[in-house]
Amino acid sequence: MSETQFGIPPKPADIAxxxxxxxxxxxxVQAVELxxxxxxxxxxxxxxxxxxxxxxxGAFTAIMGPSGSGKSTLMHTLxxxxxxxxxxxxxxxxxxTHLKDNDLTLLRRExxxxxxxxxxxxxxFTAEQNIxxxxxxxxxxxxxxxxxRLVATLGLGDRLGxxxxxxxxxxxQRVAIARALITKPTVVFxxxxxxxxxxxxxxxxxxxxxxxxxxxxxxxxxxxxxxxxASYADRAIVFSDGRIxxxxxxxxxxxxxELLNEVRLDLLQxxxxxxxxxxxx
Ligand SMILES: Nc1ncnc2c1ncn2[C@@H]1O[C@H](COP(=O)(O)OP(=O)(O)O)[C@@H](O)[C@H]1O
Ligand SMILES: [Mg+2]
Numbered sequence: 630m631s632e633t634q635f636g637i638p639p640k641p642a643d644i645a646x647x648x649x650x651x652x653x654x655x656x657x658v659q660a661v662e663l664x665x666x667x668x669x670x671x672x673x674x675x676x677x678x679x680x681x682x683x684x685x686x687g688a689f690t691a692i693m694g695p696s697g698s699g700k701s702t703l704m705h706t707l708x709x710x711x712x713x714x715x716x717x718x719x720x721x722x723x724x725x726t727h728l729k730d731n732d733l734t735l736l737r738r739e740x741x742x743x744x745x746x747x748x749x750x751x752x753x754f755t756a757e758q759n760i761x762x763x764x765x766x767x768x769x770x771x772x773x774x775x776x777x778r779l780v781a782t783l784g785l786g787d788r789l790g791x792x793x794x795x796x797x798x799x800x801x802q803r804v805a806i807a808r809a810l811i812t813k814p815t816v817v818f819x820x821x822x823x824x825x826x827x828x829x830x831x832x833x834x835x836x837x838x839x840x841x842x843x844x845x846x847x848x849x850x851x852x853x854x855x856x857x858x859a860s861y862a863d864r865a866i867v868f869s870d871g872r873i874x875x876x877x878x879x880x881x882x883x884x885x886x887e888l889l890n891e892v893r894l895d896l897l898q899x900x901x902x903x904x905x906x907x908x909x910x
Contacts, residue, residue, distance in 0.1 A: 656722065657816050657848040658707050659683040663716035665702050665871075676702040678871035679716065684816070687846040689839055691859035693885060694868030695893060700852045701746070703868070704818045707850070708741050709733045721815060738767050742809030744819040748801045750793040750808075756800075757789040760807040771811065779807040782837050784830075798825035806834060810841065817841075819851040823858055835861040856885035867892055 665677040676699045684690055692700050705711040707718055709725055717726045725736060737743075750759050760779070764771050780786055783803040793801050802825050809817055819838070823831040839861050841847040851862065859865045865880035866873055869892045877884065 655686050656683045656719070657686040657688075658721070658850075659719040660703070660707060661717040661719065663703070663706060663718065664714045665699070665706055665711070666714045675871050677706070677713075677716075680871070680873060682866065682873060682876075684848060684850055686815075686848050687842060688864060689842040689849045689862040690851070691862035691865040691880060691885075692850065692852045692868060693854065693856070693859055693865055693889060694874075695889075695896060696854075698868040699871040700868050701820055704743075704820055704850065704852060708743055708816075708818050709737055710743070738763060739812070740815040742812065742814035742817040744802075744805050744809045744817065744822045746820045746824060748793070748798075748805045750801055750804060752793050755790050755792055756785060756796065756804045759793070759804050760785075760789075760811055762808060763812050767812075772813075775813065776811065779810055782833075782840075783807050784833065799827065799830045802826060803830070803834065806837070810847075813845075816848045816850065819849065821852055821854065823853065823855065831855075831858065856880075856882040856889065859885045869896060 660680050660682050663677050663680040664675075667674040667676055680699075680703060692703065694700055702711070706713050707720075709718075709720075709728065713726055717724055719725070720736065720740070725733070728736065751762065754762065758765075760776070761771055780789065783806060785800070785803055785807060788796060788800055788804075791800075793804070796804065802822060806819075806822060809819070817838075822838070823834055826834060835858055838847075838849050838851065842849055842863075849862075851858070853859055859880050860882040862880060863878070865875075865877045865885055867875035867877070867885075867888050874892055874895075875888050877888065
């Protein structure tokens with residue numbers, strides 16, 4: 630486009646700015662010293678203990694780690710669904726840490742797709758209505774070709790008129806995935822998107838996420854406990870007790886299983902030595 634939306638040609642400085650930003654800042658979302666505590670006093674849970682991580686635009690990143698290590702908390706704070714205790718979150722270079730609710734809602738609606746572990750579909754609406762809901766809420770018309778491609782790729786063609794309780798878990802999750810992608814968001818966050826799928830549908834969904842990264846430049850950040858699922862990603866980060874303990878490029882399933890076993894063993898040894906210390910005192 631050679632003109633702005635108001636018909637005024639952009640100033641050279643604006644073009645240079647846009648260009649240099651695109652070149653020097655290929656980061657979709659970034660956490661800086663991100664801390665998230667739940668509760669206070671002695672019962673405080675330190676879910677994130679000062680996390681520093683950048684997610685590149687157009688990359689597929691897997692997040693792994695034991696249950697309770699902070700994976701969902703990281704996703705929720707990065708996506709503006711939950712507030713940080715301290716630290717900062719940059720979304721396409723913009724500091725969103727202290728955005729007001731209205732601005733956060735807009736950001737989520739325009740730029741973020743979230744696939745929840747528990748689907749979060751609206752029970753009163755059909756699959757098609759659920760998929761289109763983000764656009765309906767924003768008062769926007771769907772791109773029918775994109776809708777058709779999502780529906781076909783996710784194998785939902787003959788389920789569009791069904792309500793969630795008439796769909797299997799796998800079908801509900803595929804509806805949730807289509808809903809997250811319908812707005813063509815900058816970043817898709819997926820929390821265990823294949824957790825309720827059999828291995829065949831799981832492979833289809835992972836192939837679809839990978840294709841959306843490779844062909845559409847989609848940024849995908851996916852939590853998974855499955856080393857095979859992680860192997861579809863370009864990079865895998867391993868969490869333990871609120872910290873990143875490994876950052877693996879081109880993750881292979883076998884390597885990720887090894888890493889996860891090491892992390893579990895470390896946690897076990899720490900727990901045992903903490904108990905021994907407690908008994909000695
Ligand atoms: N809303 C909450 N209130 C209190 N503690 C929470 C809440 N959400 C998560 N936690 C705690 O924070 C830690 C990290 O949880 P979570 O991010 O859900 O881990 P994961 O997704 O890796 O299983 C856990 O100890 C969990 O119990
Ligand atoms: Mg979780």
